[in-house]
Amino acid sequence: MQTVTSISEMQALAAGLRAHGRSVALVPTMGALHEGHVSLVRLAAMKADAVIVSIFVNPAQFGPSEDFARYPRELEADLAQCNAAGAHVVFTPSVEEIYPKGYSTFITEEAVAKPLEGVSRPVHFRGVTTVVAKLFNIVRPNYAVLGQKDAQQVAVIKKITADLHLGVEIVIAPTLRDPDGLAMSSRNRYLTATQRADALALSRALRRAQEMVSAGERRVDRLVAEATHLLAQHRRVRVIYAAIVDRDTMEAVREVRPGQTILALAAWVDEVRLIDNEIL
Numbered sequence: 001m002q003t004v005t006s007i008s009e010m011q012a013l014a015a016g017l018r019a020h021g022r023s024v025a026l027v028p029t030m031g032a033l034h035e036g037h038v039s040l041v042r043l044a045a046m047k048a049d050a051v052i053v054s055i056f057v058n059p060a061q062f063g064p065s066e067d068f069a070r071y072p073r074e075l076e077a078d079l080a081q082c083n084a085a086g087a088h089v090v091f092t093p094s095v096e097e098i099y100p101k102g103y104s105t106f107i108t109e110e111a112v113a114k115p116l117e118g119v120s121r122p123v124h125f126r127g128v129t130t131v132v133a134k135l136f137n138i139v140r141p142n143y144a145v146l147g148q149k150d151a152q153q154v155a156v157i158k159k160i161t162a163d164l165h166l167g168v169e170i171v172i173a174p175t176l177r178d179p180d181g182l183a184m185s186s187r188n189r190y191l192t193a194t195q196r197a198d199a200l201a202l203s204r205a206l207r208r209a210q211e212m213v214s215a216g217e218r219r220v221d222r223l224v225a226e227a228t229h230l231l232a233q234h235r236r237v238r239v240i241y242a243a244i245v246d247r248d249t250m251e252a253v254r255e256v257r258p259g260q261t262i263l264a265l266a267a268w269v270d271e272v273r274l275i276d277n278e279i280l
């Protein structure tokens with residue numbers, strides 16, 4: 001496995017792979033890798049001849065009061081995980097490499113990015129779309145593998161990929177959960193044991209909604225009311241949003257359309273912000 005830090009070296013390496021007819025899958029990450037990321041790398045290895053993992057804590061997608069400074073950075077452990085999972089190249093550029101002095105070009109998606117996360121994290125998707133477009137241009141992968149855990153991110157990246165003719169096939173990997181049901185996330189390490197116990201309310205609320213849909217319930221108001229009620233049982237949990245939306249457009253719907261709608265949740269567990277979702 002090779003580690004690359006400069007854009008020019010990454011471009012040359014990816015061009016070499018393409019010249020040899022090898023398909024390339026990119027797994028964009030911010031590091032602090034867990035089993036969920038490992039599953040993305042494994043899926044990428046099944047899709048393409050060469051797997052490139054990017055590790056870049058992207059300042060542009062954090063708001064001023066968010067956790068950019070304390071976001072976990074553990075490059076050595078991340079490299080070991082990438083190697084074990086079958087990555088061929090890890091691209092770890094510096095902030096100065098991606099956003100040199102005077103940098104002034106940003107990409108905004110203006111529909112899918114607006115609701116849900118877009119309301120409470122207004123600069124987030126502008127940062128995500130900008131860095132992802134840059135990574136796609138640098139690597140020019142055939143595939144990019146993303147996790148369903150960040151459902152709105154998936155939808156936004158699919159949209160910019162189509163709108164800007166980026167020519168990358170977006171592959172979505174299912175959310176991995178710990179045995180207690182908590183969706184794997186680099187931010188779970190911020191949780192104390194008691195906070196984690198309350199955080200399980202999110203996956204329970206999602207499971208309950210799935211059960212209700214399996215039993216024939218389609219009305220969004222009833223499903224959301226039940227999910228909100230379950231979340232409200234937990235003292236440390238403050239709901240930011242609980243919404244059933246179309247999985248591609250993120251627009252609110254009135255009725256569940258099985259397979260096409262998701263229940264998306266975001267909540268504070270004390271000072272830790274968590275998101276989760278399930279396809280209903």
Ligand code: PAF
Binds near residue numbers: 029031150153
């Ligand atoms: O999901 C993430 O880790 C990030 O938002 C991404 C896609 C790597 C862009 O920085």
